[in-house]
Amino acid sequence: MPSIVKRCPECGSLNLHHNKEKGEVICRDCGLVIEDKMVDFDQEWREFDSEAAARKRRTGAPMTYTQFDQGLGTDVGRKADLYKFGGKAKNKFFRLRKWQQRISTAIERNLKLALSELKRVSSFLRLPSSVEEEASRIYTLAVQKGLVRGRSMESVVSGALYAACRRHDVPRTLDELSEASNIEKKEIGRTYRFITRELGIKILPSNPADYIARFASALKLTAETQSRSVEIIEEAQAVELTSGRGPTGIAAAALYVAALINGEKRTQREVADVAGVTEVTIRNRYKELLDKLELEKEIKKIKKKKV
């Protein structure tokens, strides 16, 4: 596996975790995020072994959904699209394909615009190309199913991006999407729910720990605090403290506590701002954490030290 970074600059460890989906390299020993905006080295496309034909076709430049005319046009509805659909949806898909050929020019126009908007937003958020690719694919499917009708193109783009982020465990908050696209948070959430439902895309609730690296670096917290807060989240999950709660709130509270314990206190306000939740939510989660976990002693220890 090609990698630019060989050693953790913080602790010198060679035990690095290269997460290509997130575009991050993390040191397994000290938790330092060494590179979080790296290039994605992988092929953007996976081979699906059920599709021998698709493999044959795949010579020359890689097909990509981020370019409206490459592999699209009258060729929309390639078999690779079907890999996540069942038999019922397949028939539908073939019908749509026929349709598609008739109105392909209109769709091409739409896609051209939409995909450039998608690129703009995704580069604003510095998303890895795998996510951009996925979002393009989702958007393309949405257009083919006519889901954009009655909705603004931009909001569907944002919804597709949000869904792609979630699928790749590289979650961005709705606030971030909203800031990047100038679409209201509500609207993005609405279209996100709509298109994932209509396209039958299953998305698991995101893991609070996925937010830690980003929040922590925004708050300039040390690697120890980071890994500490991930531990806290894991403990909390073990006691079922996390289900049904907003993942960002949990991440924020864990980070807040970890910072407190490690003597790098940040105010609730600061943490709340980067996590996109309110102080109240942090307090609530924080209180639950103290109740259920054995953290009170540690915090008291810190307090005594100060006095």
Next chain:
DNA sequence: AAGACGAAAGTGGTTGA
């Protein structure tokens, strides 16, 4: 004076009759 705390009322979405 700033930060932390918590009560109360409001919001938008989900669920179940």
Next chain:
DNA sequence: TCAACAACTTTCGTCTT
């Protein structure tokens, strides 16, 4: 379709550092 409900927010007064 509507009401109950959970999670979260906003707002605001009070306590702590």
